[in-house]
Amino acid sequence: xxxxxxxxxxxxxxxxxxxxxxxxxxxxxxxxxxxxxxxxxxxxxxxxxxxxxxxxxxxxxxxxxxxxxxxxxxxxxxxxxxxxxxxxxxxxxxxxxxxxxxxxxxxxxxxxxxxxxxxxxxxxxxxxxxxxxxxxxxxxxxxxxxxxxxxxxxxxxxxxxxxxxxxxxxxxxxxxxxxxxxxxxxxxxxxxxxxxxxxxxxxxxxxxxxxxxxxxxxxxxxxxxxxxxxxxxxxxxxxxxxxxxxxxxxxxxxxxxxxxxxxxxxxxxxxxxxxxxxxxxxxxxxxxxxxxxxxxxxxxxxxxxxxxxxxxxxxxxx
Numbered sequence: 541x542x543x544x545x546x547x548x549x550x551x552x553x554x555x556x557x558x559x560x561x562x563x564x565x566x567x568x569x570x571x572x573x574x575x576x577x578x579x580x581x582x583x584x585x586x587x588x589x590x591x592x593x594x595x596x597x598x599x600x601x602x603x604x605x606x607x608x609x610x611x612x613x614x615x616x617x618x619x620x621x622x623x624x625x626x627x628x629x630x631x632x633x634x635x636x637x638x639x640x641x642x643x644x645x646x647x648x649x650x651x652x653x654x655x656x657x658x659x660x661x662x663x664x665x666x667x668x669x670x671x672x673x674x675x676x677x678x679x680x681x682x683x684x685x686x687x688x689x690x691x692x693x694x695x696x697x698x699x700x701x702x703x704x705x706x707x708x709x710x711x712x713x714x715x716x717x718x719x720x721x722x723x724x725x726x727x728x729x730x731x732x733x734x735x736x737x738x739x740x741x742x743x744x745x746x747x748x749x750x751x752x753x754x755x756x757x758x759x760x761x762x763x764x765x766x767x768x769x770x771x772x773x774x775x776x777x778x779x780x781x782x783x784x785x786x787x788x789x790x791x792x793x794x795x796x797x798x799x800x801x802x803x804x805x806x807x808x809x810x811x812x813x814x815x816x817x818x819x820x821x822x823x824x825x826x827x828x829x830x831x832x833x834x835x836x837x838x839x840x841x842x843x844x845x846x847x848x849x850x851x852x853x854x855x856x857x858x
Contacts, residue, residue: 578622578623578627578630579627579630581630581634582599582622582629582630582633583599583633585597585598585599585619585622586598586599586600588640588642590642590665590668590669590672591665591668593645593650593651593652594642594643594644594645594650594651594665595618595642595643595648595649595650596640596641596642596643596669597618597619597640597641597642598638598639598640599629599633599638599639599640600638601633601636601637601638603636604636604637604638604676604678605635605636605637605678605679605855606636606637606638606678606679606680606681606704606851606855606858607637607638607639607640607673607676607678607679607680607681608632608637608638608639608640608680608681608682608683608851609640609641609666609669609670609673609680609681609682609683610628610629610639610640610641610682610683610684610685610688611641611642611644611666611682611683611684611685611688611689611691611692612641612643612644612647612648612685612686612688613684613685613686613687613688613689613710613712614644614647614655614657614686614687614712614764614768614772615647615655615763615764615765616647616648616685616686616688616763617643617647617648617649617762617763618641618642618643618648619648620760620763621641624753624756624757624835624836625685625833625835625836626835626836626840626841626843626844628835628844628847629641631844631848632851635848635851635852637681637851637855638676638678640669640673642665642669644657644662644665644688644691645657645658645661645662645665646764647764648762649762653733653734654764654766655734655764655766655768655769655772656733656734656769656771656772657769657771657772657775658771658772658775659687659690659691659694659772659775659776659778659779660775660778660779661775662691663691663694663695663698663779666682666691666692666695667695667698667699670682670695670702670703674701674702679704679855679858680702680703680704681703681704681705681706681707681851681854681855682695682696682703682705682706682707683706683707683708683709683847684706684707684708684709684711685709685710685711685833686709686710686711686712686804686805686832687712687772687776688711689708689709689710689711689712689713689805690711690712690713690776690779690780691779692706692708692711693706693708693711693713693783693813694779694780694782694783694786696790696792697782697783697786697787697789697790698782698786700790700791700792703792704792704793704854704855704858705792705793705794705795705850705851705854706792706793706794706795707794707795707796707797707847707850707851708794708795708796708797708810708813709797709798709834709835709843710797710798710799710802710804710805710810710832710833710834711796711798711805711809711810711813712776712804712805712809713780713783713805713806713809713810713812713813714776714777714780714806714809715780715808715809715812716780716781716784717777717781719781722774722777722778722781725770725773725774725777726774726775726778728770728774729770729771729773729774729775732770733769733770733771734769734770734771735769735770736766736767736768736769736770737767737768737769737770737773738767739767739768741767742803742804742832743803744757744758745831746801746802746803746804746831746832747804747831747832747833747836748831748832748833748836748837749829749831749837749838750836750837750838753833753836783813784816787813787816787817788816788818788819789819790816790817790819790820791819791820792820793820793821793822793854794814794817794820794821794822794823795822795823795825795846795847795850796810796813796814796822796823796824796825797825797827797834797843797846797847798810798811798824798825798826798827798830798834799826799827799829799830799831799832799834799837799839800826800827800828800829800830801829801830801831802830802831802832803831803832804832805832807826810824810826811824811826823850825846827839827842827843830843
């Protein structure tokens with residue numbers, strides 16, 4: 541996701557220009573994805589109702605070691621973690637974890653204008669999903685990627701009740717910007733939530749060094765391929781502004797993973813957050829020359845090994 545902290549220096553200058561650049565509406569997708577087929581041993585997903593308009597998915601183990609709630613990032617969708625992202629969901633399922641995921645509003649198969657997301661509402665949806673999973677009687681871990689990392693972090697920061705651990709993969713954690721700038725962005729977002737942020741998109745090479753993966757992602761009609769929308773940017777910055785007051789009280793075990801060459805989410809954001817989690821067992825892993833989608837990049841085997849090892853460690857303590 542485009543680094544939101546850059547908005548601080550340009551918002552006042554280009555705000556009115558933004559209003560002249562509405563995005564062309566994109567229909568809710570109906571086409572098939574070009575992603576590889578999931579493993580033959582992977583059962584089909586079951587519908588999971590979290591909130592109206594959301595598309596939820598469940599892969600339930602009869603007697604799970606633990607539960608994993610997975611939140612995808614901006615422009616993405618949950619089912620890509622079945623066939624892409626080193627097949628993270630099938631691998632977790634094979635290790636005895638029940639996995640739950642949901643498409644954000646305006647993403648994947650959820651309702652809403654494509655790419656238009658109120659991140660504050662997404663945090664509330666995430667907390668509701670956690671409340672539902674807390675009734676299942678198994679330890680709950682949460683994993684968030686990119687903007688899903690910000691949503692997950694804000695959810696945990698607001699209330700970590702019942703959580704066994706947190707994994708943030710390439711999280712979009714922008715530095716706070718002045719409240720005046722956020723206020724202007726919110727005003728513009730109310731007037732035209734679908735307006736495109738007039739910042740250059742990060743190059744696709746920043747997602748992965750795997751050209752075949754880039755080609756599949758580019759051809760996937762279910763991915764949102766346009767610019768970040770004003771409502772998403774404005775509300776993401778609002779959510780990010782809540783974190784500094786929450787981090788000193790964070791006590792949940794946490795793993796943060798980031799590639800040093802990530803141009804979609806600033807690695808410095810992960811470093812800054814990790815440094816503030818002084819009251820929690822926090823592990824920050826940085827992958828040299830790693831790109832934004834670490835589980836689709838050259839180091840994906842090591843990245844998954846680190847996820848699995850960390851989950852095994854904390855699940856065994858429950």
